[in-house]
Amino acid sequence: MREELQRLQSEVLAALGHPNRVRIVEFLRSGERCVCEIQPALGLEQSNLSRHLKGLRDAGILESRKEGVSVYYKVSDARIFKLLDLSTGIIKREIKSRSKILTIV
């Protein structure tokens, strides 16, 4: 049971484990967007973007909605943003502690 939960956890985390996917989710902080808006904003190749979006949706991070020809994506749970904010905090602390080591040297 716990093992299964941990597997699912790692899937969510792995889904965010790519710079472009982090960028996508960050871009969606501003709200729901269609692929045609995300694409020029991030400058990704269309098919590539489509696959990243699929990965994020499969992991439960994004939800999609079709409207006419367009597909709109949004983040499914606001906690995703908290998760990204936490990782930012972790990184910043890490950078500080590493630069501290450098100044000693």
Next chain:
Amino acid sequence: MREELQRLQSEVLAALGHPNRVRIVEFLRSGERCVCEIQPALGLEQSNLSRHLKGLRDAGILESRKEGVSVYYKVSDARIFKLLDLSTGIIKREIKSRSKILTIV
């Protein structure tokens, strides 16, 4: 600059994006442990475990300390646990919303 931060973020998240690495970090909730304690607890092959630990350390998630023959690992930042807790919450909500869909069917 932001791109660089996002790359680092994705590295941290990717480092946690594997079931066994989630298990390792969860095991370290109880505090600092040496490899020889982690190994039997998780039942991983030694070299395999060693590499996962290295990955987590490279990502800044773990810190290590050598004491005699043993190497002790611990989580470097308590926010890592918050991050895992958040991902658990996200998963649970996801499971609920999916089972809701199933009950309709």
Next chain:
DNA sequence: CGCATGTATGAGTATATGAGCAAGGAGTCA
């Protein structure tokens, strides 16, 4: 219908990752 637009997918390639086995330090003790 024919055609344009927005998005997804199949196929191919390059690279990355995870696993196991065997060998290599590094520390400890006799």
Next chain:
DNA sequence: TGACTCCTTGCTCATATACTCATACATGCG
């Protein structure tokens, strides 16, 4: 020194991932 334990690293195989190009699919419009 030699033997032992604990941990890491080199090598290799299998699999997974990311990317691109071309193509398919769906919708809307004239």
